[in-house]
Amino acid sequence: MCGITGWVAFDRDLRQETGALAAMTATMSCRGPDAAGTWVDPRGRAALGHRRLAVLDLEGSTQPMTLDVPGGTLALTYSGEVYNYAELRAELRRRGHDFRTTGDTEVVLRGYLEWGEAVAERLNGMYAFAVWDARTQRLVLVRDRMGVKPLYYESTSDGVLFGSEPKALLAHPEAGREVGLDGLRELFAFVKTPGHAVWAGMREVRPGTVVTVDARGSREHAYWSLKTVAHPDDRAESIARVRDLLTDIVTRQLIADVPRCLLLSGGLDSSAVTALAARELAGHGEKVHSFSVDFASQSETYVPDAARPTPDAPYVREVAAHVGSVHTEIVLDAGAMADPAVRRAVIEARDVPAGTGDTDVSLYLLFSAIRKHSTVALSGESADEVFGGYHWHRSPEAQRAGTFPWMSAANGAPANGQGRDGTVLRPELLDLLDIPAYTRDRYAEAVAEVEHLPGDDAETRDRRVTSYLGITRFMRMLLDRKDRLSMAAGLEVRVPFCDHRLVEYVHNAPWTEKSFDGREKSLLRAAAGDLLPHSVATRVKSAYPSIQAAGYLAALREQANELLAERHHPVFDLVNGAWLETAVREPGAPGVRSGLERCLNLAAWLDLRRPRLLLS
Numbered sequence: 001m002c003g004i005t006g007w008v009a010f011d012r013d014l015r016q017e018t019g020a021l022a023a024m025t026a027t028m029s030c031r032g033p034d035a036a037g038t039w040v041d042p043r044g045r046a047a048l049g050h051r052r053l054a055v056l057d058l059e060g061s062t063q064p065m066t067l068d069v070p071g072g073t074l075a076l077t078y079s080g081e082v083y084n085y086a087e088l089r090a091e092l093r094r095r096g097h098d099f100r101t102t103g104d105t106e107v108v109l110r111g112y113l114e115w116g117e118a119v120a121e122r123l124n125g126m127y128a129f130a131v132w133d134a135r136t137q138r139l140v141l142v143r144d145r146m147g148v149k150p151l152y153y154e155s156t157s158d159g160v161l162f163g164s165e166p167k168a169l170l171a172h173p174e175a176g177r178e179v180g181l182d183g184l185r186e187l188f189a190f191v192k193t194p195g196h197a198v199w200a201g202m203r204e205v206r207p208g209t210v211v212t213v214d215a216r217g218s219r220e221h222a223y224w225s226l227k228t229v230a231h232p233d234d235r236a237e238s239i240a241r242v243r244d245l246l247t248d249i250v251t252r253q254l255i256a257d258v259p260r261c262l263l264l265s266g267g268l269d270s271s272a273v274t275a276l277a278a279r280e281l282a283g284h285g286e287k288v289h290s291f292s293v294d295f296a297s298q299s300e301t302y303v304p305d306a307a308r309p310t311p312d313a314p315y316v317r318e319v320a321a322h323v324g325s326v327h328t329e330i331v332l333d334a335g336a337m338a339d340p341a342v343r344r345a346v347i348e349a350r351d352v353p354a355g356t357g358d359t360d361v362s363l364y365l366l367f368s369a370i371r372k373h374s375t376v377a378l379s380g381e382s383a384d385e386v387f388g389g390y391h392w393h394r395s396p397e398a399q400r401a402g403t404f405p406w407m408s409a410a411n412g413a414p415a416n417g418q419g420r421d422g423t424v425l426r427p428e429l430l431d432l433l434d435i436p437a438y439t440r441d442r443y444a445e446a447v448a449e450v451e452h453l454p455g456d457d458a459e460t461r462d463r464r465v466t467s468y469l470g471i472t473r474f475m476r477m478l479l480d481r482k483d484r485l486s487m488a489a490g491l492e493v494r495v496p497f498c499d500h501r502l503v504e505y506v507h508n509a510p511w512t513e514k515s516f517d518g519r520e521k522s523l524l525r526a527a528a529g530d531l532l533p534h535s536v537a538t539r540v541k542s543a544y545p546s547i548q549a550a551g552y553l554a555a556l557r558e559q560a561n562e563l564l565a566e567r568h569h570p571v572f573d574l575v576n577g578a579w580l581e582t583a584v585r586e587p588g589a590p591g592v593r594s595g596l597e598r599c600l601n602l603a604a605w606l607d608l609r610r611p612r613l614l615l616s
Helices: 018-026 085-094 105-122 166-170 181-188 235-253 268-282 313-323 340-350 358-370 383-387 427-433 435-448 458-488 500-507 522-531 550-564 577-585 592-609
Strands: 002-009 035-040 046-052 065-069 072-082 125-133 138-143 152-155 159-163 202-204 209-214 217-222 260-263 289-295 326-332 376-378 492-494
Touching: 002 018, 002 072, 002 125, 002 166, 018 035, 018 046, 018 166, 046 072, 046 125, 065 105, 072 105, 085 105, 105 125, 105 138, 105 209, 138 159, 152 166, 152 217, 159 166, 181 427, 181 435, 235 268, 235 500, 235 522, 260 268, 260 358, 268 313, 268 376, 268 383, 268 522, 289 313, 289 358, 313 326, 326 358, 340 358, 340 458, 340 592, 358 458, 383 458, 383 500, 383 522, 427 435, 435 458, 458 492, 458 500, 550 577, 550 592, 577 592
Parallel strands: 260 289, 260 376, 289 326, 376 492
Antiparallel strands: 002 046, 002 159, 035 046, 065 072, 072 125, 125 138, 138 209, 152 159, 152 202, 209 217
């Protein structure tokens, strides 16, 4: 896992521009703390940068990696993991390729030499990479199917800039720092539109897409999309297939030349992955290591709510004992959670204030603590989107609300359609943004992508749309959060439930199979339940934990009060100052805590990134 960046220019000599490349590469140091490298094309048309987090082939596989071939050089800067690299290496050897390294990087490079950009279709994993092909004077940008690994690009007057994160592009002297109305709409509408990067002029490479750039401009084509096909298997066959897939996926994703661990919450998803990993490692005489997060004194004073009916800690301990895990609990207190320096680190990692409050902070602190022990962690992320674990998967009202189901009133969203920030933002800004109209347009675009089968009834179509929206929109918000916050700590987090084979199979399974026991995630529970304690296999879904300590809200109020003393701060171009004053005085009002978090995040973003807001 690494950070990549680069610059292609067709009308200048980049051998004279190494300072800009170095600055862009330096922004990726957290993603790659182990090594740095740059490469400039001998003709000066391309410059590639790389920061390495060494996971496979620790002594070899340095980057950018080059390959001299007839007609020119191929140069690769690559981030990610390809889990089927051993099979691909064997196939390439049969085709006459000789390898000088043992990791997956050279497999990707030689795969490009053999198959061109179609190599993407053969890769199983999470990846984002760029190949400069001197034979055709062309840059090829590739991103994995699910969008686990990020990749951004921005056209210049004579070429393109690219990088794992926007900060890499923003470090270039020619990059703009403007954020227009559509960028703000994307921030505040609680939807991640494929291809949208928030920053004006910048684009995100869409998941499952190849972007090619040459002197004529840029073009993109999708090599993968979430297709609708008939599901061939009955219930028993479906359960067996899910178990087989998960076993294969976890086995592949445990491969590493560095310490690895499991993220364990005590819920069905992470517990299933942990149990499968424990079984696989036991066959090699190893014990699985696991980590969880909790908050000081919260186990004794826990107050259940609709999203979090049970605390994690008792279930975590039960799973750890059941599978024989070497377990570590990371306990956070209100002081660490409310620390402004930590908040700034989170915004620095994410580049935009698109976070989800205290959960972003606790994830960052959790990943930072884990990194002291492990370099790779497996996560249960995305099982809810794939197997149908959310309330809105079971709510016809949410599915037929004419908006993204997680934003519907039936799912508890504000009925005014203004998203989470309707009371926080200035009224005149809300009028200008017209977030309800923006959301309707993005929803219509997403629904139009969904394929249906002949003979589908209305309920089947609704269910399919809901699954598609969760996988292609909601899941990508969570994946982006996990990637940014983990890589900011130099930790590689792998996501077994994002294997495209599993996603395709379960997405097309009928709802009667996904919910055959009358509960959420029936297929997953049936496929992995025998590996888990009964209490965990039947546990009611509980969201990622949130701190309940009163000291956390008190600290937010104090910081907000300090912000109010700076009425010249640019945050008040966005935030309703009257609302903030009331929130500081009346902390018990609904939505105050999340609103304060959003205001403080916006202020930190404006301080750190200094965007030029185009509010007209």
